[in-house]
Amino acid sequence: MAEPAExxxxxxxxxxxxxxxxxxxxxxIEQTINDVLDKECGPRFKTYVETCIHCGLCSEACHYYLxxxxxxxxxxxxxxxxxxxxxxxxxxxxxxxxxxxAAEITHTECNxxxxxxxxxxxxxxxxxxxxxxxxxxxxxxxxxxxxxxxAHSHSVHYNQMWVKGDEWPDTLQWQEEEAQAEIxxxxxxxxxxxxxxxxxxxxxxxxxxxxxIYQAAVIMDQAGVDWTMPATVGWDNSDMAMFTGDSxxxxxxxxxxxxxxxxxxxxxxxxxxxxxxxxxxxxMGNRWLGWQMPPIPIVHAIEFYAEILRAGKIKVAKKFxxxxxxxxxxNVVRGGGLHEDARYVTRQLCETLVEMHPNREHNYxxxxxxxxxxxxxxxxxxxxxxxxxKAEQLFAAKARGAEVLITPCHNCHSGLxxxxxxxxxxxxxxxxxxxxxEVMEKPEG
Amino acid sequence: MHSVYxxxxxxxxxxxxxxxxxxCLFRLVVLLSQVSRKEPFIFSYMNLKWSLRSIGHWIVPFxxxxxxxxxxxxxxxxxxxxxxxxxxxxxxxxxxxxxxxxSISWAALPDGLADALTLxxxxxxxxxxxxxxRSPEVKFVTYPSDYVILAIVAAPxxxxxxxxxxWFGYPVMFILHVIAGEIMLIAIPFTRLSHxxxxxxTRAYMGSEFGGVRKAKDW
Numbered sequence: 278m279a280e281p282a283e284x285x286x287x288x289x290x291x292x293x294x295x296x297x298x299x300x301x302x303x304x305x306i307e308q309t310i311n312d313v314l315d316k317e318c319g320p321r322f323k324t325y326v327e328t329c330i331h332c333g334l335c336s337e338a339c340h341y342y343l344x345x346x347x348x349x350x351x352x353x354x355x356x357x358x359x360x361x362x363x364x365x366x367x368x369x370x371x372x373x374x375x376x377x378x379a380a381e382i383t384h385t386e387c388n389x390x391x392x393x394x395x396x397x398x399x400x401x402x403x404x405x406x407x408x409x410x411x412x413x414x415x416x417x418x419x420x421x422x423x424x425x426x427x428a429h430s431h432s433v434h435y436n437q438m439w440v441k442g443d444e445w446p447d448t449l450q451w452q453e454e455e456a457q458a459e460i461x462x463x464x465x466x467x468x469x470x471x472x473x474x475x476x477x478x479x480x481x482x483x484x485x486x487x488x489x490i491y492q493a494a495v496i497m498d499q500a501g502v503d504w505t506m507p508a509t510v511g512w513d514n515s516d517m518a519m520f521t522g523d524s525x526x527x528x529x530x531x532x533x534x535x536x537x538x539x540x541x542x543x544x545x546x547x548x549x550x551x552x553x554x555x556x557x558x559x560x561m562g563n564r565w566l567g568w569q570m571p572p573i574p575i576v577h578a579i580e581f582y583a584e585i586l587r588a589g590k591i592k593v594a595k596k597f598x599x600x601x602x603x604x605x606x607x608n609v610v611r612g613g614g615l616h617e618d619a620r621y622v623t624r625q626l627c628e629t630l631v632e633m634h635p636n637r638e639h640n641y642x643x644x645x646x647x648x649x650x651x652x653x654x655x656x657x658x659x660x661x662x663x664x665x666x667k668a669e670q671l672f673a674a675k676a677r678g679a680e681v682l683i684t685p686c687h688n689c690h691s692g693l694x695x696x697x698x699x700x701x702x703x704x705x706x707x708x709x710x711x712x713x714x715e716v717m718e719k720p721e722g
Numbered sequence: 723m724h725s726v727y728x729x730x731x732x733x734x735x736x737x738x739x740x741x742x743x744x745x746c747l748f749r750l751v752v753l754l755s756q757v758s759r760k761e762p763f764i765f766s767y768m769n770l771k772w773s774l775r776s777i778g779h780w781i782v783p784f785x786x787x788x789x790x791x792x793x794x795x796x797x798x799x800x801x802x803x804x805x806x807x808x809x810x811x812x813x814x815x816x817x818x819x820x821x822x823x824x825s826i827s828w829a830a831l832p833d834g835l836a837d838a839l840t841l842x843x844x845x846x847x848x849x850x851x852x853x854x855x856r857s858p859e860v861k862f863v864t865y866p867s868d869y870v871i872l873a874i875v876a877a878p879x880x881x882x883x884x885x886x887x888x889w890f891g892y893p894v895m896f897i898l899h900v901i902a903g904e905i906m907l908i909a910i911p912f913t914r915l916s917h918x919x920x921x922x923x924t925r926a927y928m929g930s931e932f933g934g935v936r937k938a939k940d941w
Contacts, residue, residue: 319760320753321927328920331868333860334788334795342859349862358863395940396788398780399921400928560935569766570935614937638938639787 291655293422294380298373301417306376310369313413322409325401326361329354335403338396340641341386344665351663353393353403356382360410380419383410385656386663389520389647390607395638404647412522420521423653427517430480432526435533436513438480446508448483452491456498460720463498465490468541469505474576475543476504477534479515479551479687492714493549496582499719500590504547511537514548516557520648524565531562538573546571550578550708552608552686553646560612577609579685582709583618586625592718593626600629601712602671602679602704604693605640606686619685619709626712627683633674641667643684645692660692661699668700675704682706723893730900738904745911746919753923769930776929777922779941786941795853802846805839809879810903812836815886833886840883847876867914874909877902 314322336342336352349355360379364371371379389404397403414420420428430439440448446467453465466472476497482489497504506512511533518526535558538546548554555577563571576584585591603623609615616637623630635641644664649656671682671693682697682704684690690706697704757764779785789796810816814830821827831839850872854864881899884890909915932940 320756321761321764323756324753324920324924327914328917328924330914330917331860331863331865333857333863334792336859337788337791347859349859352859352862354863355859394928395932398788398925399917400776400780400925400940402928564763569763611932611938612936616938638940 291421291423291652293425294377294419297417297419298377298380301373301376301419303370303372306371306373306417307369309416310364310371310413313409313416314364314369317412318409321402322406325406326365328399329357329401332398335393335397335401338393340388340390340392340644340666341663344663344667351386353387353397356387357403357406361406364410364413376414376417376419379410380414380421383407383414384421384424385649385652385659387647388607388642388644388649390642391611392607392639392642395611408522411520412524415522421652421655423655424517424521424648424651427651428521428523428526431516431518431530435510435530436480437515437517438484440480440483440513442510445483445512448487449490449506452487452494456491456494460495460498463494465494466505467508470540471542472505473503473544474505474547475538475541475545476506476547476549477512477514477538477554478549479554480513481515481687482549489549489708489710492710495714495719496585496591496710496717499717500585502585502590505541505543507537507541509537514546514554514558515551516554516562517648517651519557519561520553520651527557527562528565531558531566534558535563535566535572543573545574545576547576547581548578550685550687550710552606552612553648553688556608556612560608577613577615577685578709579609579615579619579622582622582713586622591713593716594718595716597627597681597712597716599627599680600631600678601627601681601683601707602631602633602674603636604633604643604682604684604686604689605637606684606689607640607642607646609686610640611638622709622713623683626709626716629678631674631677631679633670633679635670641670643667643686643689643692644696646686646688650688650692657695661695664692664696665700667693667696668702671697671702671704672700675702679704683709683712685709723897727893727897730897730904734904735900738907742907742910745908749911749916749919753920764927767930767934768926769934772930772933773926774929775933776940777925780925788941798846798849801842802850805843805846806875809836809839809843837883837886840879840886843879844876844883847872847879871909871913871915874902874906874913875915878906 331354333352333354335354336347339351339353341351342348345351350359359382363375387407389407391404393403394400427437430437434440449465449467453463456463476493478490514534516527516530518530559571559575601623603619605616605619620630644660644667649660682693684693684706685708690708693706696702697706783796783800784790812829812831813836814833817827817830854860854868878899881895881902885892885895885899910918928940932938
């Protein structure tokens, strides 16, 4: 049966969303919305909604808005109008179709990158308002299937990728053996109580990017760092529950992470090049658990590389010769102010840095973060088409000589990979760790 | 006519100012008590230095990226808000009223200048109106209430201008002017005009978050 040749949005079926919505009743929708808005939300939410004067000045902050030729449906306040304002106006009496659309808007048309917070004259946190809607979607059981599956993995295994208990130390042992072929004395110290640093990663690293653990082990080894990794749960610092609005699960995950570090009596947690995990341990998860700042200091890889380079613990044998451009990930730059450290590391490792514009706090999002890429294949094209401005920004950097794109964040890495391929930008994408491993002095290197 | 006049310039003035002051205090007290009851963590992040850093950037024209992106709107916004306070407070006729009642007076704007600034406010309101209708991103998020609050703000200036020039019958226009001013005062605490009260808090909180936790600029 051929469908009528109607131009529809290019996306596949999302079972989680479709089935979830089909089970809703008007009473459940109304009660859930009002429970969240009246009971869970407080004066912050109320003040944000009542202070907004509908001026539209946040619009140009959003890459979706810019990439869709200034379509007002994609402006930050436009998304608030289509979700929160309608829920409030109708006092929660909205239908399933509305919930479906609200789930699509907040999960696949907003990366929670908070760039709009820097464009609103009143400093209204629109990303927070989007997370409130995601919370409602979660409580209604209508979260997009792929990201919900990831949250299920978190719930079962305390990691994002269904990595089972024995697979984790097994992977570390495998990478240790691989690395010992290069540096025979190298160890990946498991469960070393009292080490200075616990190194934590996101589950995609053991799952399909094990070479990143190899590289990190070589860097740690050569820098002479007193480090360890846990053999138990708590090794994974990722957190999709934070993005689905499952705050209870987020709290459970972060507690496991911090308690593992406490059990190992480490002084600091160093984490790999991941943005959303940084947001989870430095911004949201720790606060959910009641810690104003992380109970054990969190050091992102960018900061850690800057630290060991400054201290001369790693020597650069020969700087990376191809010109690089640097993507500032929202969670570690707008969320952690690591932009100048990132530039320091770049200059230490590379001969030429070609800045993209805008940059630092004002950089455009990768359009993968905030759980958007985790909503999976049904929304892939939407995500790529929603970030045409990123391709334009990258083309401009390339025109000024950039050949390699450094993105110190996993989500950005994957998202920009799609952007670069779809638009034919032709930049090679690397982590800092890739370049650091390549250019550092190593035995017989 | 005379009884209407007596009412709007007598008891109604007291009511309007009373509602304005009490309403503003009420909204602020409710906000702060709710924060301390439901979201006390906000206080623990609030920081004077970072708040002032953020507010400082946003109350200076062209000191933020977004102000620079919209030069015309920025000029109109700042001129509008400055005149909105300047004209009514330093208008000679208003000062004379206070002087007659309580023998308190202060320097006044020359009438010609006040007249020009009044026209400026009206022009700014027209700009906001046209922007609401013409800019798709503003039109999309515009509700009837947005036109109403714009009218509430414009009305005292339009009627004041007409009354000063004694067009369309002075007594009626004068009464309308007084009523318009009273409506605006009453509306401030209970409509989105309350951004007059709350903007400083939302800005301060975002400034504190960016300064203290995020270690980044928010402008």
